[in-house]
Amino acid sequence: QDKYDIAMICKGFQHQFWQAVKAGAEKAGAEFGATITFEGPETESQVDRQMDMLAAALSRGPDAIGFAALDSQAAIPLLQQASAAGIPIIAFDSGVDSDIPLSTATTDNVAAAALAADKMAELIGNSGKIAVVAHDQTSRTGIDRVEGFTNRIKEAHPNVEVVTVQYGAGDQLASTEITKSILLANPDLKGIFGANEGSAIGVANGKQELNSNVVVIGFDSGAAQKAMVASGLMNGSITQNPVGIGYETVKAAVAALKGETVPKIVDTGFYYYDAANMNDPEIAAVLYD
Amino acid sequence: MTTNLVEMVDIDKSFPGVRALAKAHFELKPGEVHALMGENGAGKSTLMKILSGVYARDAGDIRLDGQNVEIASPRQAQDLGIGIIHQELALMRDLTVAQNIFIGREPRRFGILDEGQLNRDAAAIFASMNLALEPTVRVETLTIAKQQMVEIAKALSYRSRVLIMDEPTAALNDAEIAELFAIINRLKAEGVGVVYISHKMDEIKRISDRVTIMRDGEYVGTVPAADTPIETIISMMVGRTLSGDTLVVPDTSAAPIALEVRNLNRGREIRDVSFAVRKGEILGFAGLMGAGRTEVARAVFGADRRDGGEILVHGQPIAITSPKDAVDAGIGYLSEDRKHFGLATGLDVRNNIALASLDRFTGLGGILDEAGMEQKAVGYIRQLAIKTPSDVQEARLLSGGNQQKVVIAKWLLRDCDILIFDEPTRGIDVGAKSEIYKLLNALAGQGKAIIVISSELPEVLRLSHRIAVMCEGRLTGFLPGGASQQDIMRLATLRPSAVAEQSIERRST
Amino acid sequence: MTDTAAPAQNTGPRISGAFHRLLAFSGLIALVVVFSLASPNFMQTQNVLAILQATSVNGVLAIAATLVIITGGIDLSVGTLMTFCAVIAGVLLTYLGLPLPVGVVGAILAGVCCGLVSGVVVAKLKVPPFIATLGMMLILKGLSLVISSTKPIYFNDTPGFTQISSGSIVGSIFPALPIPNGVLILFGVALLAAFVLTKTALGRYTFALGSNEEAVRLSGVNVDRWKIAVYAAAGGICGVAGLLIASRLNSAQPALGQGYELDAIAAVVIGGTSLAGGRGTILGTLIGALIISVLANGLRILSVPQEWQTVVTGAIIILAVYADILRRRSL
């Protein structure tokens, strides 16, 4: 066996988050001797397009498949097909309602968003109005982060009120416009949570265009967001460890192919970073451009 | 006296900026052919569109068999037994001939269209019209003349009590006109009332019983066709008498050749056509429908591909691969199908007139000289008596004949040395027609070389200094100006075998 | 859109009709040949079935779009209408616990009703089809989210539901050929639509409307009624697509659908139907939809990087249509 062929089917492709997952996967590929193909649909709602990608990957007959499910159930028949063909499946980012995946490399989005809620409450002095600009109303990450955030506010910070949750499809420009509308409609707003990279950057942009001093907590990293956090435009942000997710997925796949046992869950963790701590080696390692 | 089948009383109709009808009158008896005459824009089509439910009248009464009726839609008109052949072809180009004829009344079996029956029914109608037309061909591929025949067949298929024909013969040649008249006579015998609109004066005498004349949307009078001299009808139409000028054939034999076409060929449509036109000469092209005259003109103009042939302008061979090349070489071509090939219907009159010469009105930075364009447009509107509220009226809102004048103005403005006019007077009234004849003669007098393609033999005879006759894609011969109709018809029906013999003869001499 | 007339006509020897009909597939065949040579996995039964199944939803949507486009209109709402119908099926089957046939009929009826509304807006209010169906697209997108409370509705209580698309009646008879039912349904819808278009009055008026609506009106035909019928029929077909996608995902995904209209319309136009109306075939649309799926699948099988997949797809769509134009010109 020269090199393993591992197909990674993601939830997206063009976002920096997924590019970071890809980088991690390729890093592991280089280390463990695997070639990686990497694909994802246009938006996180296109569940059926992801099925087509998975089906095409199955036809190609890779040695293993890494799969980040857009819907926890829809792919089960195809995964059964894969497992019948003896192709090991490693889930990543979010899990599947099935025990077919040998391992799942993921972050707890609900807990990560709850951490964002705590930080937000802390920065606005534990009272006042805040808003959420999220990327997707129906995708797992969208739901988990919005609910994780709003539920935590409700439970732990009774004096903080989420006045509105709006969705900008992760499009920076759309998120900018949304943010400006929210700020203009709620002059007393104290903070906004941007629930993914595009949303967070959009929120910061909107804040800047209106010269507002609202508190902004973001999610994910990427060069722009890092710069915004460093400059203080964004007060802080939550980052997952996408490079780690990609790396662990491929690592688990190769281990499974070699017949080694793999852990059922690999938690790659999440971190809060702000201007103060972002240069700490431990944090800097999980931030990506 | 029989009761009137149709009576239209004091009909008014206005469009934005135009009073199309003012207290118009019309009546029709059963078994009568009633001609409706008037200049372009007199309101003939509008009046008949009101009768056939296309337009709603502003005021007035319509009576059918003496009963007041409201005709709110074409469907209702059909139900009342009123059929119409519109002046502007209203066909579905992507459908077949038979499908067009029976649209809305398709024969069905168990809810499924019975295409066989449909085609048989259409074929039966064509047979009764002595028309050789395949029911299954798509309308788009037909020449206008054939499309016009399809419209006629469609109107006949309704078996209406009132049949309105708005310039049905504008695109037809003599043989087809004769066929149509035979049909009309048959209908007349069956008691159908026929409204007949035409600008061809000879037809009025031949077919109609009475003539109603309109001018500027108003009723002028109704006269019996048989005992009213044509001159009287014309003066009622135009409000003055027209002088009929006669053909003078100038001697152009010494003039240089402006356009020469050598061995033009394309498949079966154009076979080895060669001819030349001198400066100051009007060369007429005669032939039956489908003889290939339009094809030749389009091929010369670069609008269609050609397989072979040389074109020389002022003695120089010119490579013409597109209309632009032709126009650059000083050739203009007025198409026989103004709606599809002549007019940018969405643009206004001014811009349609300027369309072929826009570069002349383009100044620094591509900016257009609107004032200059307006001046030219207004000039032509006056010269050709184009009936339009202003030069910024959209061209599609003009009456058919006035649209044709706009296209003529376009080519006059372009000022080409060589002008090819394909059916230039199609749909144009007598008054304007004689104006256009004068114009063509004047252009020839200025040294322009002119080709006139016309299916109206009198027109060819009246205009041409020399006549080329075509049959089935071949040039079957040239005749001098003033030749007899018989000579033309002989050449126009010369069969291929005969042509072959002739060409052998020509080569051997 | 302007119909660029191609006046120049060849008069060379005419190729036989059957051969020419085959040539219409040339773009598709060329793609299949290239991918088969490039990858041994491409022509495997399993992959061919995967391609067909990937075509089923877009194919059905494209058939719906074809009807409307032949009338000279356009339907931007096919994608979100599909989703809306899927959600309706979810509500009927999962929320209300009604039996499977009710869900199936309900979804299709929902499609017909929405199509009816679009049709009325276009025909009676004279709103341009682009705007009427754009509005519908947004309205249905929103309503799907409202009705489903922005959550997928699963069909776990209706075990037969996944069989609609993913089961295989053919496979249960010929185990070697497990053609998914979804593919059969696609072909069934195609046959039905082709029948309606060529053999019934509705089809005749569909072409007539696109060819010259004014002439149809002047012929005394109730133009509005037939136009509305076409939009309603297209809506019903979108309902079928909704069932297919919901069955395949075993869930009604309320956020899905926008953007699908573009793929559907692309399939229609690649298949030779003119956006100006008046001409088009269901066979062409099927070929168009297949070209899109084969391209997507083939490039994936070859492991072309995703960004290059996009570039190549764009270039090949243009080339496929250009090849078809050349073929027609040589006709």
Place this chain on the structure above:
Amino acid sequence: MTDTAAPAQNTGPRISGAFHRLLAFSGLIALVVVFSLASPNFMQTQNVLAILQATSVNGVLAIAATLVIITGGIDLSVGTLMTFCAVIAGVLLTYLGLPLPVGVVGAILAGVCCGLVSGVVVAKLKVPPFIATLGMMLILKGLSLVISSTKPIYFNDTPGFTQISSGSIVGSIFPALPIPNGVLILFGVALLAAFVLTKTALGRYTFALGSNEEAVRLSGVNVDRWKIAVYAAAGGICGVAGLLIASRLNSAQPALGQGYELDAIAAVVIGGTSLAGGRGTILGTLIGALIISVLANGLRILSVPQEWQTVVTGAIIILAVYADILRRRSL
């Protein structure tokens, strides 16, 4: 699409031209009035400026689309072409470190070149505009990702770059009225486009092509050349949009742009331009673009839940166009 002639015409007293021109804005004005009444925040200077700025990118794209649509074509590539031009600016300014004017000119030139290619494919190869620009849309989307290595390109080394859109020359003179430059650029492009459309030969041919291309060809006009010129001009305008969006985001985001074409075309059609070609105005397009932004902004200001925003937007787009149809009919 078929032009449904409305033969039954009112001939009542004619309303004065100026009043009618005002009525063209009626949909927009009605929206503004409703939102102003519903929320005191709506008519604040800052919010008005926010709406205008939100219109700038879509407005410029819609102007580009207007030109092509008047010729009877369609341009689906405006969104991804915008992105492509932004990426080109990024490559020139950030990767190659060239001075700002080079980046600006380069982005616009890139747009012109891509438009030229689309134009040639449409005019010379006779590929339908829908397909040609759909292909271009995908090609440019892919190329943007390839060139940028799927990463945003930041303009941090070119400090003046953000001023293009977000700076305010007006604000530096009248501090009370900080109209962002992006808005000025939108109006500048609109004025230029309106001038070209109404006063120059290019504009006249644009309308003529959409009205009857064959008649223009037979008038001896080099139809291909003018058509290509229109696509190229539209491409250049997309280049301006690329600069605007990149400047606003201080980065070229290679993945953005798809989907923007629909908003742009919607603005054009809402503004009364016919997809059949031959008629349309830049003013109408501006109003269309403003209607879209006002609607989005107003609904957000009112904190309408997102799914209902979508529903209402769809309904109001239909109503706005219907109101315009009623107004014209009463003309």
